[in-house]
Amino acid sequence: MSLGMKAQTTAPVCAFFSLEKVVKAMPDYAIAQRNINELQAKYDEETKRSEDEFNKKYEEFIDVQNELAPSIRNKRQAELKDMIEKNVAFKAESVKLMQQASAEAMQPLREKVGAALSKLAAEKGYIFVLNTDNDAVPYINPSAGEDITDTLINALR
Numbered sequence: 001m002s003l004g005m006k007a008q009t010t011a012p013v014c015a016f017f018s019l020e021k022v023v024k025a026m027p028d029y030a031i032a033q034r035n036i037n038e039l040q041a042k043y044d045e046e047t048k049r050s051e052d053e054f055n056k057k058y059e060e061f062i063d064v065q066n067e068l069a070p071s072i073r074n075k076r077q078a079e080l081k082d083m084i085e086k087n088v089a090f091k092a093e094s095v096k097l098m099q100q101a102s103a104e105a106m107q108p109l110r111e112k113v114g115a116a117l118s119k120l121a122a123e124k125g126y127i128f129v130l131n132t133d134n135d136a137v138p139y140i141n142p143s144a145g146e147d148i149t150d151t152l153i154n155a156l157r
Helices: 002-010 019-025 027-067 070-124 149-155
Strands: 014-017 128-131 145-147
Touching: 014 019, 014 070, 014 149, 019 027, 019 070, 019 149, 027 070, 070 149
Parallel strands: 014 128, 014 145
Antiparallel strands: none
């Protein structure tokens, strides 16, 4: 019994770290973030182009709507409505695609962290390691666990 208690007092059995801090400190993070930002800029540019196109057609319609025959006016209104629906659908799809692209860009970094974490945990003999991001672990007694955030950052450089 005293042997088990002695082991607990000399080395923590658990560790904790911030995945977000570790990932952001990795050299590959800047590259992944730049690629995500470039893709976002392309989606933003296309969204703006579509909105500008709609606004131009809408203004043209407003200027001539009283002069149009009812069937032509209805046709143009339907075209404008269709443009709005397509723009809304594109925005929703671009949000979904950006989330997917971001997850895919970060996956290799998370895998590198996972590999380094597994190696470190095995070397140190941790029973478990907690990720403290998003207030998942509001309190950890420092004498019962070890913060390995900086150790992981250094191992991944």
